[in-house]
Amino acid sequence: MVSARQQPTMMDVAQRAGVSPMTVSRAFKDGTSVSAKTREKVAAAADELGYVFDSTASNLRSQKTNFVAVTIPSINNANFAQTVRGLSDVLRPRGLQILLGYTDYDMAQEERLIEQLLTRRPEAIVVTGGKHTPRARRLLENAGIPVVETWDLPEHPIQNVVGFSNAAAVERLVDHLVEQGKTRIAFIGGDTTLDTRGADRRLGFLRAVERHGLATDRLIAVGIPPISMREGAAAMGHLLDTMPDTEAVICVSDLSAFGALTECQRRGIAVPGSISIAGFGDYDIGQISVPPLTTLNPFPTEIGQQAARLILDLMDGQSPEPIQSIVPELLVRESTQGQPVPNPGR
Structure with missing residues (x-):
């Protein structure tokens, strides 16, 4: 088990800052006579130690x-x-x-x-x-x-x-699409550092298409997370306009995938007949969409x-396993026109 470290104390901060514990206590309170210079010294020491003042300790x-x-x-x-x-x-x-x-x-x-x-x-x-x-x-x-x-x-x-692993989960989606004969596969989302899980899903996509020897340039940026259905539709429109030969697209979430699906329907493009679409998250909307969305739960x-x-x-003082891994379940539905893929288990 990875145990919690001993929390730094006010005494530790006082020793690091070269002041008394009382001065540390006063430095964290408003309306005291502690100088700005001393406050800065105490704040720097607390920051270095990772100390957080307990306003309710008394x-x-x-x-x-x-x-x-x-x-x-x-x-x-x-x-x-x-x-x-x-x-x-x-x-x-x-x-x-x-x-x-x-x-x-x-x-x-x-x-x-x-x-x-x-x-x-x-x-x-x-x-x-x-x-x-x-x-x-x-x-x-x-x-x-x-x-x-x-x-x-x-x-x-x-x-x-x-x-x-968000990356490993999306790799399974790519593998599924390749098994369906798709070779021109795109990814929508995950282009920003704000959504680190979305970025990992994008990384998993790139890793998988490279492993299969496929092109890695079918990446569509969508902006600041969370990615909405509207943004998913706009991204799908851009993909269809710039890379109309795309055979399949993986979206960073079911919401953006639903937006992509509706854009295809608006343009009269058959899903999965002309293009396959998959999402992530197993949202209710993906279950009831027409066709239902292939996704990861x-x-x-x-x-x-x-x-x-x-x-x-x-x-309770027990020692549970500190790393507990969950394997997302691949749910193959009509949007990729595939057969169910066995889940490796959890």
């Missing part, structure tokens, strides 16, 4: 806060909402509630949220993804509580992980449930 020194902090990229994404629901369903019977913040796909905002959430001294913190700013990572490493990264399999996890509710069970085990 009240909570002998109490539990009974909440778990959670950050997600978006509050209107059904997949992330299901993950939060899974977390809540497992934590609630133990008297634990969720304090939720959303990052808007911005790592700088994630850093600010992590700092703010840690000042409330949660019992644990769950973050989405495995890529963070250096300071956010330092704060998490020194939080002194269970940390769980989700929706990813980071190369260098902070503590605990419940997730999957990342099991978002299970991600939340497993993260919650891992947290409870850690709080």
